[in-house]
Amino acid sequence: MKTLSKHQTKITQIETFSKDAKKEKASGKTVPSKGEEKRLSKIVSVIFFFVVSFVIYAGWKIRAREYFTAESGTGYVLGVVGSVLMLALIIYPLRKRYRFMEPFGSVKTMFQTHMIMGVLGPVCILFHANFGLGSLNSNVALFSMIVVASSGLVGRYMYKRIHYGLYGRRATLNDLRSGNENEKGEMVEMLGFSPAISKRLLAFSDKVLSSRQGFFHSFGSTLVIGFKTRFEYWEIKRLMARELKLRGGREDWDSSYQLRMKKEALRRTWTFLRHVRKVTEFKFYERMFSLWHVFHLPLAIMLLFSSIFHVIAVHAY
Numbered sequence: 001m002k003t004l005s006k007h008q009t010k011i012t013q014i015e016t017f018s019k020d021a022k023k024e025k026a027s028g029k030t031v032p033s034k035g036e037e038k039r040l041s042k043i044v045s046v047i048f049f050f051v052v053s054f055v056i057y058a059g060w061k062i063r064a065r066e067y068f069t070a071e072s073g074t075g076y077v078l079g080v081v082g083s084v085l086m087l088a089l090i091i092y093p094l095r096k097r098y099r100f101m102e103p104f105g106s107v108k109t110m111f112q113t114h115m116i117m118g119v120l121g122p123v124c125i126l127f128h129a130n131f132g133l134g135s136l137n138s139n140v141a142l143f144s145m146i147v148v149a150s151s152g153l154v155g156r157y158m159y160k161r162i163h164y165g166l167y168g169r170r171a172t173l174n175d176l177r178s179g180n181e182n183e184k185g186e187m188v189e190m191l192g193f194s195p196a197i198s199k200r201l202l203a204f205s206d207k208v209l210s211s212r213q214g215f216f217h218s219f220g221s222t223l224v225i226g227f228k229t230r231f232e233y234w235e236i237k238r239l240m241a242r243e244l245k246l247r248g249g250r251e252d253w254d255s256s257y258q259l260r261m262k263k264e265a266l267r268r269t270w271t272f273l274r275h276v277r278k279v280t281e282f283k284f285y286e287r288m289f290s291l292w293h294v295f296h297l298p299l300a301i302m303l304l305f306s307s308i309f310h311v312i313a314v315h316a317y
Contacts (some may be wrong), residue, residue: 082124
């Protein structure tokens with residue numbers, strides 16, 4: 001019954017925390033949690049993606065009607081706006097490196113603005129070009145913009161993999177390993193009713209994280225770690241149901257208590273496996289992000305000069 005008391009205390013603490021959170025929410029005094037902010041950010045990102053996609057699709061479908069021309073009217077204005085937005089992208093890297101740029105806003109705010117301008121700028125240019133090709137200098141500028149914008153999307157993906165969220169600080173391998181150790185302790189404590197499951201999870205973690213981390217090996221590990229962690233989770237879920245049934249019968253646990261314990265144990269298990277996955281992927285994405293910077297900077301410079309040349313050529317001739 002000692003084991004029951006220990007786990008019952010753990011479950012009771014979790015339920016008490018949930019009840020307190022509900023009371024705070026009912027009183028209207030709650031501050032959005034990081035999880036809620038993350039969900040809201042995802043919703044806004046999805047809405048923004050679909051709106052931009054629809055606008056691009058609509059522009060592509062009506063291109064034959066030539067509502068927009070690069071030489072005059074709305075098409076010309078969109079070209080100017082798009083060029084200004086693309087040129088303004090340089091503000092974010094300058095804000096990160098130089099203190100005199102602080103009046104422009106926080107790094108987080110500038111990063112958000114950087115991403116929005118990095119999408120809206122190319123969209124304006126596409127409408128400016130009426131989704132078609134033109135002279136040689138305009139084609140060079142257009143393709144440079146498409147390559148830079150595509151590179152930016154790739155960089156955003158890798159950025160999220162080595163930072164705490166999209167707007168958080170950059171993580172380090174030591175940070176992640178420390179977090180993984182903390183989750184390991186929580187997981188082992190919660191799975192005290194089944195030492196066999198704890199031992200299996202620890203063995204899985206040690207095997208994955210102790211392997212050598214050369215570039216090609218880390219690339220291979222990144223490709224398969226998602227499948228491995230999900231497979232391990234479902235195996236643990238199957239074993240846990242059996243273990244709880246056997247242990248519950250011996251300890252005379254009621255079904256509602258077994259269900260609550262299973263829910264919390266699975267949550268801890270998934271959190272632990274997610275940390276293992278993040279640590280495994282981190283080294284690869286960190287290397288790729290460094291290579292991306294080397295690749296992205298020359299592209300941005302090429303876009304800058306090709307755009308300037310295009311503007312001069314258009315107005316000079």
